[in-house]
Amino acid sequence: MPHHPIFEQFSSHSTPLTDGLSCDFLGSRFRPEWWVGWAAENVGNPPPLTEEYFEWADLLEAVSAARDTFTMIEVGGGFGRWGVRGGLAAMQKGLTPNLAFIEAEPQHASWLRDALELNGLNGRVIEAAIDYSGEPVPFAVRGGEYGAENWYGQATVNDPGALTEETYFGKPIVRGHLYDQILADPVTLEAAAGDLGVIDFLDSDSQGAEGAMVANSIVFLTDRVRRVHIGTHSTEVEAVCRDTFRAAGWRPVWDFSLGGEHETPFGPCNFEDGVQAWVNPNL
Numbered sequence: 001m002p003h004h005p006i007f008e009q010f011s012s013h014s015t016p017l018t019d020g021l022s023c024d025f026l027g028s029r030f031r032p033e034w035w036v037g038w039a040a041e042n043v044g045n046p047p048p049l050t051e052e053y054f055e056w057a058d059l060l061e062a063v064s065a066a067r068d069t070f071t072m073i074e075v076g077g078g079f080g081r082w083g084v085r086g087g088l089a090a091m092q093k094g095l096t097p098n099l100a101f102i103e104a105e106p107q108h109a110s111w112l113r114d115a116l117e118l119n120g121l122n123g124r125v126i127e128a129a130i131d132y133s134g135e136p137v138p139f140a141v142r143g144g145e146y147g148a149e150n151w152y153g154q155a156t157v158n159d160p161g162a163l164t165e166e167t168y169f170g171k172p173i174v175r176g177h178l179y180d181q182i183l184a185d186p187v188t189l190e191a192a193a194g195d196l197g198v199i200d201f202l203d204s205d206s207q208g209a210e211g212a213m214v215a216n217s218i219v220f221l222t223d224r225v226r227r228v229h230i231g232t233h234s235t236e237v238e239a240v241c242r243d244t245f246r247a248a249g250w251r252p253v254w255d256f257s258l259g260g261e262h263e264t265p266f267g268p269c270n271f272e273d274g275v276q277a278w279v280n281p282n283l
Contacts, residue, residue, distance in 0.1 A: 036149045
């Protein structure tokens, strides 16, 4: 398949790891136990054509356009895949990485700190959920057989339950009908990114909270963020993001709706989440 030309601007990691770690196109190092059933091994080649291909392209385009410092914030960071990749890509171009992460799941936030250390990077990890109410956020941490090691779809939930005597990373567990929950600290995008200066790239996979983030923070985004990549989780959220960015004068890069196959410039691709990417012409 024809690859996005941005991949030609970066040197690929060509030596498989032998220490049990997982590795990817840029040489980012992750521990397989952080995500059971997933492996990032794709050394020597650009990533395959999945919905994440467009996230790779947006990330590398943002790095290529940066000067001196590459500033990035990852919302819904998990174990920090995209921020780590952004940091290593920036270093490859001689840029200083300036990284921040927002992640509400405590185990994932702990693994994220480990991932930064494993890859020789520094970054600020904000253990909170994007929210604009100012109130603690009911946040799912377990559901059925799913927990931190095999579930990265945790989200704020409406599943009332009973407070238990159990704790999860020091936070009391509320047991609902479907989920074990904790009360996560709320944080707005403005508060999380307030001292970062101009942000070259914002990557968001916040399991449905992205619509509220964009709607509440579009003035901040337009003033301070150059490029945005968003994984979308409903057609309603897609419409909010699309309408809000267009009204603010942003330029679309990708806009693929969730759940189905779409033709792309690189061939047909199946999308589970939706993908939107926008560039701010004002910065």
